[in-house]
Amino acid sequence: MSKDLSRYRKEYLKGVLIEEDLPENPIKLFSDWFINADSKSNEIEPNAMSLSAIDLNGVPITRVVLLKKFSNDGFVFCTNYSSTKGKSITKNPNVCMSFFWSSIEQQVIINGMASKVSEADSDNYFNSRPIGSRLGAIISNQSEIIPSREYLENKLKKNNQENNSVKRPKNWGGYIVDPTSIEFWQGRENRLHDRILYKKENNIWNYVRLSP
Structure with missing residues (x-):
């Protein structure tokens, strides 16, 4: 099966990214x-991001997760620590997040080191x-093979509680990603996009412009 997708093309005309407008802190x-993005775009979940890690076999894996918080300390997301991505991060905490x-x-691409947040924060x-x-987090042994959808729904019924x-569960919680680099991409006309890369060294951020 083959399908030509070359007709899908658009011009990017909605913004610019110039050095005069850049803050020292990429956060x-x-x-x-x-x-x-939250107030002016049509994004249903502007906090949705692609999270990439390296699995136990050294193969890149990517999954869409939701950003829960960000600050100068880093970027927080939550997951099952026993999942494929959780095990991957335990072995290799280098991750990449893309919005x-x-x-x-x-577009924003963030590289950094992930570590678990405190038990209280989780x-x-x-x-x-x-x-x-x-309840879904409790009954789901994320990434494990299950016999059917019905099996999952039956587990939910057994664990269903009408209270708060x-x-x-101890295998569910948050990670905070301490960023080492953050790239900002602004679409521009004729594919001459603006790309600004911030890199952190000795806790000091510096930026450069990259060719599109």
């Missing part, structure tokens, strides 16, 4: 871009989830 620029907000023609993130999502006392 400030990320915050500005995220607020813009693409197509409607405003912007509890807080877990307790902020709807009851159904908490569901406790966080």
